[in-house]
Amino acid sequence: PTTLELPDFSLVVLIGATGSGKSTFASRWFAPTEVISSDRCRGLVCDDENDQSISADAFDLVRTIAEKRLKNRRLAVIDATNVRASERRDWIALARRWHALPVAIVIDPGLDICIERNKLRPDRAFGPKVPQRMVQEIRKGLRNLAHEGFRQVWKLSSVEAVDAAIVTRKP
Ligand code: ATP
Numbered sequence: 001p002t003t004l005e006l007p008d009f010s011l012v013v014l015i016g017a018t019g020s021g022k023s024t025f026a027s028r029w030f031a032p033t034e035v036i037s038s039d040r041c042r043g044l045v046c047d048d049e050n051d052q053s054i055s056a057d058a059f060d061l062v063r064t065i066a067e068k069r070l071k072n073r074r075l076a077v078i079d080a081t082n083v084r085a086s087e088r089r090d091w092i093a094l095a096r097r098w099h100a101l102p103v104a105i106v107i108d109p110g111l112d113i114c115i116e117r118n119k120l121r122p123d124r125a126f127g128p129k130v131p132q133r134m135v136q137e138i139r140k141g142l143r144n145l146a147h148e149g150f151r152q153v154w155k156l157s158s159v160e161a162v163d164a165a166i167v168t169r170k171p
């Protein structure tokens, strides 16, 4: 099993398609106050966690909370799909501004798993095309993550790898 040894002062960027298990992984390994969820922020500004049209407001909120935490030297976890390099660029810049370590955790249990899991979620009633596009985009950018500026890159590429992973902190 992989042990993800994270510096205490990290900005952790989860990367994974919808249904991959990001929020589940985050709640297992991080305190609720450490995890900043784009869906949660979407809900805070418009009462509908699935309203994609207010993404800009929701992401402003994610960024603001993350920045406040980093300013206070607190670890933060960005729980969003973070599929594109253009989305990840902002997080790397934010981490650098506050001298936090940008860490990428890629959660990729496979497309079929994402599709199957989303079938069981009443709030994720979209077809397989959505996670399919996400998985493709993520895999395309995988080799470039270190080059993007992530100082640690962890890839969990099977259900077993995700479930067996252990997250630790070091001062
Ligand atoms: P989204 O991007 O849509 O928010 P997500 O990546 O946060 O998706 P989760 O909400 O964590 O995905 O998980 C999706 C579904 O899969 C949930 O119903 C969850 O219970 C289940 N699930 C997640 N991780 C696991 C796991 N390791 N083993 C079994 N079921 C899991």
Ligand code: MG
Pocket (backbone or CB within 6 Å): 022, 023, 024, 039, 079
């Ligand atoms: Mg989630």
